[in-house]
Amino acid sequence: MATPQTGIFALGDAAHIYLEFSVPPGTDAERFVREVVSIHEPRTTVGGVNIVIGFRPELWRSVAPNDTPEKLTGFNEPLAGSAGYSMPATQADLWLWIAGASYDVVFDLARDAVAKLAPYAKIERELDGWSYRHSRDLTGFEDGTENPALMIAPSVATIPDGEPGAAGTVLLYQQWQHQTSEWEALPDDAQERVMGRTKADSTEFAEDVMPADSHVSRTTVDEDGEERKIFRRNTAYGNVTTHGTVFVGFSADQQRLDRMLRRMAGAEDGLRDALTRYTTPLTGAYYFVPSLQALQRFANVE
Numbered sequence: 595m596a597t598p599q600t601g602i603f604a605l606g607d608a609a610h611i612y613l614e615f616s617v618p619p620g621t622d623a624e625r626f627v628r629e630v631v632s633i634h635e636p637r638t639t640v641g642g643v644n645i646v647i648g649f650r651p652e653l654w655r656s657v658a659p660n661d662t663p664e665k666l667t668g669f670n671e672p673l674a675g676s677a678g679y680s681m682p683a684t685q686a687d688l689w690l691w692i693a694g695a696s697y698d699v700v701f702d703l704a705r706d707a708v709a710k711l712a713p714y715a716k717i718e719r720e721l722d723g724w725s726y727r728h729s730r731d732l733t734g735f736e737d738g739t740e741n742p743a744l745m746i747a748p749s750v751a752t753i754p755d756g757e758p759g760a761a762g763t764v765l766l767y768q769q770w771q772h773q774t775s776e777w778e779a780l781p782d783d784a785q786e787r788v789m790g791r792t793k794a795d796s797t798e799f800a801e802d803v804m805p806a807d808s809h810v811s812r813t814t815v816d817e818d819g820e821e822r823k824i825f826r827r828n829t830a831y832g833n834v835t836t837h838g839t840v841f842v843g844f845s846a847d848q849q850r851l852d853r854m855l856r857r858m859a860g861a862e863d864g865l866r867d868a869l870t871r872y873t874t875p876l877t878g879a880y881y882f883v884p885s886l887q888a889l890q891r892f893a894n895v896e
């Protein structure tokens with residue numbers, strides 16, 4: 595039985611660095627994957643660091659065709675929503691998420707990784723994430739309330755045994771920049787209607803008062819009469835003037851992420867998520883995060 599990359603479920607890290615790299619056309623993909631897999635976290639349990647590795651789906655498929663979900667694709671085109679709204683596509687080839695208890699250890703490992711990959715890949719984007727008031731988003735709302743508990747999160751977020759890409763997961767990665775002045779000009783009860791939850795204690799609105807365009811309504815997705823969940827590991831990013839949410843969402847299939855995004859953009863039924871009037875996606879990419887065993891096949895492990 596394959597095992598998911600452990601950092602996906604390692605809650606509690608305060609410091610995060612996210613790196614996106616692209617490789618030039620004609621790159622030997624297998625050689626590149628081998629280089630990436632040889633980046634190691636420091637072998638210590640105290641002050642340890644977690645690394646999670648994701649590849650552009652098409653790149654990973656080229657090196658491991660039997661270990662890639664069948665229909666998985668990158669975020670290769672902008673997502674067109676209602677009334678001219680759209681979400682950008684900024685797909686790159688490699689995503690690294692380095693997380694730890696403090697910024698210094700994360701910073702050092704990120705620098706090592708960048709130096710190691712410099713001959714093969716160019717850094718497209720980097721973002722520092724941090725936790726805000728334990729588990730709040732910079733909107734002031736608790737983020738992650740509806741996340742599945744850790745006991746069941748792997749079954750929600752990772753591909754079942756026996757399927758191509760087993761124990762791997764599909765990541766949607768987006769940088770959202772908040773329009774903080776507009777958001778903070780709203781009184782708390784109006785903000786709560788945008789989210790569909792209360793601000794102080796994150797209680798979900800009852801069905802009869804839940805606005806159809808609230809964030810909770812738009813991201814609640816049913817298929818075959820069953821609610822399809824994802825596992826979110828969002829963090830805050832930015833400085834005092836410019837900041838927002840790093841959206842890091844893992845799912846066992848791409849379809850539910852795509853449907854959530856389409857419903858947020860108003861692409862499914864014309865109704866756009868009210869939250870998208872106060873925060874703007876600056877980037878958008880899908881990555882496949884293979885199982886540990888799938889990665890190990892490319893490692894020159896001792």
Ligand code: HEM
Nearest residue numbers: 731735736737738739740741770810813839841854855873
């Ligand atoms: C700036 C961007 C975003 C912010 C600030 C944000 C914030 C929140 C907050 C505060 C909640 C309610 C508490 C909770 O259950 O976590 C929530 C719920 C949720 N969000 Fe987001 N979110 C953002 C983007 C997204 C995106 C892009 C997706 C999916 C593609 C998404 C999917 C979800 C889901 C599935 C829920 C749980 C809904 C439920 O079952 O009640 N969010 N989000």
